[in-house]
Structure formats: structure tokens, C-alpha cells
Amino acid sequence: MIRLIDNFDLTTYNSFNLKVNTDRFFEFTEVEELQFFLQTEKLPEKYLVLGGGSNLLFQNNFEGLLIHPNLQGVGEINEDRNYIYLEAGCGVEWDDLVRLSVQYELSGLENLSLIPGNVGAAPVQNIGAYGVEAKDRIHLVRGVNLESNEVVEFTNEECKFGYRNSIFKNELKNKVVVTSVVFKLDKFPEFNLEYGALKSEVDKLGEVNTSNVRQTVISIRESKLPDPAKVGNAGSFFKNPIVSNDFANRLKTTFKDLPVYASSEEQTKLAAGWLIEKCGWKGFREGDVGVHPNQALVIVNYGNAKGEQLVHLSTQIKNSVFEKFGVQLDTEVNII
Ligand SMILES: Cc1cc2nc3c(=O)[nH]c(=O)nc-3n(C[C@H](O)[C@H](O)[C@H](O)COP(=O)(O)OP(=O)(O)OC[C@H]3O[C@@H](n4cnc5c(N)ncnc54)[C@H](O)[C@@H]3O)c2cc1C
Numbered sequence: 001m002i003r004l005i006d007n008f009d010l011t012t013y014n015s016f017n018l019k020v021n022t023d024r025f026f027e028f029t030e031v032e033e034l035q036f037f038l039q040t041e042k043l044p045e046k047y048l049v050l051g052g053g054s055n056l057l058f059q060n061n062f063e064g065l066l067i068h069p070n071l072q073g074v075g076e077i078n079e080d081r082n083y084i085y086l087e088a089g090c091g092v093e094w095d096d097l098v099r100l101s102v103q104y105e106l107s108g109l110e111n112l113s114l115i116p117g118n119v120g121a122a123p124v125q126n127i128g129a130y131g132v133e134a135k136d137r138i139h140l141v142r143g144v145n146l147e148s149n150e151v152v153e154f155t156n157e158e159c160k161f162g163y164r165n166s167i168f169k170n171e172l173k174n175k176v177v178v179t180s181v182v183f184k185l186d187k188f189p190e191f192n193l194e195y196g197a198l199k200s201e202v203d204k205l206g207e208v209n210t211s212n213v214r215q216t217v218i219s220i221r222e223s224k225l226p227d228p229a230k231v232g233n234a235g236s237f238f239k240n241p242i243v244s245n246d247f248a249n250r251l252k253t254t255f256k257d258l259p260v261y262a263s264s265e266e267q268t269k270l271a272a273g274w275l276i277e278k279c280g281w282k283g284f285r286e287g288d289v290g291v292h293p294n295q296a297l298v299i300v301n302y303g304n305a306k307g308e309q310l311v312h313l314s315t316q317i318k319n320s321v322f323e324k325f326g327v328q329l330d331t332e333v334n335i336i
Contacts, residue, residue, distance in 0.1 A: 002037070003027040010062070014053035015116060016301045016310065017232035022062040029070050029091070031144060031151065031179050038149045048336060049177050052093070054116035055125060055234050057335045059307040069120055069177050074100055077182065085139055087182045090120025094127070097183075102210045107189030108137040110213040111198075114221045116228065116235070120178040123154075124168040126161045130217055131195035135161035140182040146175055164239055164332055226292055232301030233292065237314055238272040238329040251325060272321075272329055273297040279320040289313050311335060 008025035011017060024044075028034050046064030050056070071089030074097060078085035084106055088097050094117050098109045111132035121127070122134040123141045138161075141154040160167040168176060191208055193199035198216060205212040226233050243251075248268035252258050255278070263269040276282065276296040283293035288305040291313070292298040299310055299317075318329045 001027075001029050002033050008066070010053070010058065010066070013050060013068075014056055014058060015228035015232065015234050016057055016305075016307070017228070018058055018301065018305070018307050020058040020061050020307065022064070022066045024065045025068060026065060027068040027070050029072065031071070034067075034069065034144050034177060034179075035149055038144075038146065043146060048174065049120075051090070051118040051121040052116060054228065055121065055333055057234060057307055057310055057333050059311055059336065062336065067177060069179060071179055082187055083184045084187060085182055085184055087180050088119045089180050090118060090178050092119045093117075094119055094122060098214065101183075101185055102214045105189075105210055106185035106187065107191070107210045108132075108185040109183065110210045111192060111195075111217055113214045113217040119181055123159055123161075123166055123178060123181055126159075126164055126166050128164065129221075130198055131192045133161070133163075135159070135166075137183045137185065138181060139184040141178055142180045142182070143176045143178045146177060152176060163242070224295060226295070226298060226300060231292075232305070233298050234333045236272070236297040236332050237299040238276070238297060238317075239332045240272045241270050241275075241327050241329060242267050243270060243327065244268070247326075251327075255325075270327065275321045275325055275327060275329070276317055279317070279324055281317055281320070284313075286313075291317070 005025045007021055009021050011019050026037060028037065044065050048064065048066055050066045050068045070091035072091050074086060074088045074092055076084055077087045086101065094115050095113060097119055098113050101109050111130040112127060115127050115129060123138055127134045135156065138156055138159065141159055143152050145152050189210060191213060193202060201216045201220065202208055202212050205215065242263050245266055245268050248260050248270065252260065259271045259274055261269040273296045281291045282296040284291045288302040289309045290300050290302060292300050299314060301310060314331065321327055321329050
């Protein structure tokens with residue numbers, strides 16, 4: 001089914017709950033509908049693919065076309081000794097897929113429970129949480145190339161995944177609409193419980209199984225992160241910065257309690273939330289714009305904030321972190 005609407009209100013299509021609209025909104029539920037649209041209409045200069053809108057910040061109304069792919073359905077497409085291969089439509093809510101996989105006792109996605117958004121964005125963003133990234137489980141990504149109007153496929157390697165990064169954010173930015181994703185899930189689970197207090201919390205529930213890991217991740221997330229339905233936000237606003245080991249060691253001599261995590265042999269990951277908190281931003285509020293009181297990485301809209309006010313606050317935060325620590329923060333949220 002196609003929906004093509006002018007002056008479309010995006011308030012419920014962005015998790016910051018910003019009151020913005022788009023000149024044109026195009027939703028489709030079948031690959032052929034997108035291909036038909038591309039055959040009959042010329043793409044305007046300005047267009048953007050919109051999933052669930054939980055990682056986008058619209059600075060103003062969007063003067064262009066928003067393409068909203070909404071293919072539904074999850075199905076098993078293959079099986080071998082150790083794995084089941086599930087294909088999910090890009091419009092499926094991410095957490096519905098995780099819930100379903102856990103229900104069928106398939107393992108691999110449980111640490112990624114309760115991440116907002118749709119399946120189509122998971123490979124774009126290479127979403128991650130609690131020591132697991134989508135790339136660990138993505139087998140194949142299917143889509144449509146908006147320039148050639150051809151159906152395309154990408155193996156895991158071809159997606160060039162990185163930390164919250166992929167080919168779809170770089171060479172193929174805005175060139176491919178992801179229409180479905182094939183995930184490779186374990187029949188015989190090997191749990192990843194190394195992150196923080198995950199293991200001890202799961203142990204409290206008794207048996208270590210996919211369902212208990214999911215339940216634990218959900219409880220931890222609910223206690224830490226604001227629900228966008230109540231307070232507009234897009235999760236972590238900034239990525240955790242990755243710096244050289246030398247630089248991290250030098251910082252640590254001045255800031256003894258700086259948390260550091262090995263990223264590779266030569267590089268160290270710093271906690272952006274800690275850096276922001278040390279600059280005094282945690283709990284900051286000015287009008288309807290603020291930094292969440294429990295989570296310094298999360299910038300929030302308390303009601304009627306404007307996109308550009310949120311961007312202004314993010315710039316102030318970046319500047320102060322750079323002044324204090326010499327560390328450049330990169331935004332995780334896509335600013336439009
Ligand atoms: C409370 C909260 C907690 C969060 N926690 C986490 C977390 O733990 N880990 C994490 O990684 N993220 C987290 N996020 C961020 C967000 O959930 C993810 O980035 C998610 O993948 C965004 O999905 P979406 O469908 O809403 O994408 P959107 O916000 O709509 O789009 C994100 C980007 O992907 C592109 N895109 C979307 N769909 C497609 C498609 N089908 N084809 C091509 N391009 C597409 C868009 O153009 C845009 O560039 C959190 C967000 C919130 C609000």
C-alpha cells in the first residue's frame with residue numbers, strides 16, 4: 001500500500017517529539033511500490049529515508065520528500081546445523097523482532113532488547129548495546145538503489161560495519177533504501193554477559209537463558225533511559241570517543257577516575273557521558289531544552305523545544321568537553 005501525502009506532520013515520527021512537518025511523505029509496503037514510484041516520479045533534490053525517527057533531529061520543517069519504507073513480516077528463510085536465518089521487513093519494530101526471536105528461543109539479539117526504531121535502520125546505524133552490535137548477527141541486507149532503481153544485496157562484509165557506522169552512512173548515504181534484513185541466530189546460545197553488571201543481574205533471575213537476558217536488559221534500560229513517549233529524546237546524543245592509548249593515558253594522569261575501555265590494540269574508548277557530566281551538564285535545563293538528570297549523554301525536549309535549540313545545546317556541550325579534555329565529541333544522532 002502506498003501513501004503519498006503533502007504537508008505531513010512529523011510530530012509522532014520523531015522521538016524528540018519536535019513539531020515539524022515535511023513537504024511530502026511517501027510510505028510504501030512493497031519493494032515494487034518503491035520501484036514504481038521511482039519510475040514515475042523524479043526524486044527531488046532534497047529527500048531522506050525515515051524509519052521510526054528515533055535517531056533524527058529535525059532543525060526545521062523538512063522541505064523535501066520523506067521516504068518511509070514500511071515492509072512488514074518476519075520469516076525463517078533457511079536453517080543449518082547451528083543457525084536459523086530470519087528475514088525481517090524494514091518496517092518491523094526492532095524490539096518486536098527481538099521479542100519474537102526470544103520467544104522462539106533463538107539467541108543473538110537479546111542484548112539489543114528495547115532499542116527503539118525499525119529493523120531497516122539497524123544495519124545503517126549498526127545499533128549496539130550491552131556488548132553486542134547488530135553487525136554480529138546481520139547475514140544479509142536487501143534494498144533498492146535509489147539511483148538505478150535496482151534491487152541490491154549486501155553481505156555482512158560489504159556493509160563495512162564500524163562503531164555506529166556502515167556503508168549506508170558513508171558511500172551509500174541516502175542512495176539505498178534498506179527493505180529487509182536477514183539475521184543469523186544461534187540455535188545453541190552463547191551468551192554475552194560481559195558488559196557491566198549484566199551477568200550478576202541475570203543470575204538473580206536464576207537460569208541464564210535468552211528470556212532472562214532480555215528481561216534483565218529491559219529492566220536496566222527502563223531504569224536508566226527516559227521513555228521518548230514521556231520526554232522527547234533520541235537516546236545517546238554523542239558517540240563514545242575513541243582516542244589513542246597514549247592520549248588516554250595522559251588524560252588519566254590528570255583525571256584519575258576517567259573510565260577507559262580498550263577499543264583495539266592502539267585505541268581506547270572513553271565514556272562520553274562521563275566527560276559531559278564532569279563539565280557540569282547533567283540535569284541542566286533551560287526552558288524546554290535540557291540534559292537528562294540521570295543520563296548526561298541524553299539531550300531532551302521537555303515539551304516545546306525547537307530543533308535548533310537542541311542543536312545549540314549540543315554545540316555548547318561539545319565545546320566545553322573539548323575545552324576541558326581536548327576531546328572532540330561526534331554526534332550519534334543524525335541532525336537534519
Ligand atoms: C530512548 C532511546 C534509546 C536508544 N538506545 C540505543 C541503543 O542502546 N543503541 C543504539 O545503537 N541506538 C539507540 N538509540 C538510537 C535509535 O534507536 C537507533 O539509532 C535506531 O536504529 C533508529 O531507528 P529508526 O528506525 O528510528 O531510524 P531513524 O531515526 O528513522 O533513521 C536513522 C538513520 O537511518 C536511516 N534509515 C532509517 N531507515 C532506513 C532504511 N530502511 N533504509 C535506509 N536508511 C534508513 C535514516 O535516513 C537515518 O539516517 C536509542 C534511541 C532512543 C530514543
